[in-house]
Amino acid sequence: MRGRATERETLALLLGRVDYGESDVIVTFLTEELGKVGALVRGGRKSRRRAGGALEPMQTARVTLEDRGGELSTLREARVERPRVALLGNLTALETAGTALRWARHACPPRMPEPEVFAELSLLLDDLDAGAAAGREDALLARFGVRLLEHVGWGLELGQCIVCGKPRPPARAAIVSAARGGVLCVGCAGHAIGAPKGAAEGAVRGALVDAIASHAIESPAEVALALTWVRTALAAHAGYEE
Numbered sequence: 083m084r085g086r087a088t089e090r091e092t093l094a095l096l097l098g099r100v101d102y103g104e105s106d107v108i109v110t111f112l113t114e115e116l117g118k119v120g121a122l123v124r125g126g127r128k129s130r131r132r133a134g135g136a137l138e139p140m141q142t143a144r145v146t147l148e149d150r151g152g153e154l155s156t157l158r159e160a161r162v163e164r165p166r167v168a169l170l171g172n173l174t175a176l177e178t179a180g181t182a183l184r185w186a187r188h189a190c191p192p193r194m195p196e197p198e199v200f201a202e203l204s205l206l207l208d209d210l211d212a213g214a215a216a217g218r219e220d221a222l223l224a225r226f227g228v229r230l231l232e233h234v235g236w237g238l239e240l241g242q243c244i245v246c247g248k249p250r251p252p253a254r255a256a257i258v259s260a261a262r263g264g265v266l267c268v269g270c271a272g273h274a275i276g277a278p279k280g281a282a283e284g285a286v287r288g289a290l291v292d293a294i295a296s297h298a299i300e301s302p303a304e305v306a307l308a309l310t311w312v313r314t315a316l317a318a319h320a321g322y323e324e
């Protein structure tokens with residue numbers, strides 16, 4: 083039995099696409115209003131025009147989705163709202179954007195509106211497109227990743243021990259387990275601060291923890307650590323490994 087069709091118009095970013103059958107395409111969008119949505123694009127393999135550019139990566143499209151209550155929506159209309167042509171021609175920017183889109187795809191639950199993630203991802207793509215990010219791609223990616231985790235409920239607890247709740251003394255070294263979700267006090271970690279177990283779980287300088295906790299991720303050490311934590315958290319929560 084088919085439910086009654088409803089149509090919704092929303093802005094969308096393309097997170098992924100696979101060919102389906104002889105002529106169709108199934109796309110995954112992150113939409114502004116509906117969250118992550120899978121949609122069937124009839125004829126999408128044969129005519130790109132028909133999809134109004136919504137099948138092209140990196141740009142923002144305004145899409146009309148028809149929903150009949152099933153798992154997949156159907157793309158009815160699409161037009162390009164914001165092309166990002168410069169981004170498509172810049173390899174470093176493209177790789178950075180591709181990573182951010184894959185993270186969003188694995189972190190965002192289906193059909194759960196995540197307007198902040200949509201806004202942050204759009205801003206990151208804008209910065210990469212404008213060239214404003216040149217040389218700072220990893221820093222912007224790390225900031226996006228840390229905020230992404232927070233928006234989907236996987237943010238690292240860096241203010242207090244995740245087991246006993248004891249506050250972390252600011253500016254002092256701390257033991258952090260990105261896989262377990264944040265800071266561990268010495269007692270709960272079961273090992274001394276002088277015995278780190280590697281970047282994903284181990285002793286971290288207080289200044290680094292403070293920087294990442296406040297999203298002021300700038301230095302190479304802060305960027306590298308934040309990226310490691312984001313990847314570790316995505317692996318722990320979503321089973322996603324790059």
Ligand SMILES: [Zn+2]
Nearest residue numbers: 243246267270
């Ligand atoms: Zn503790």
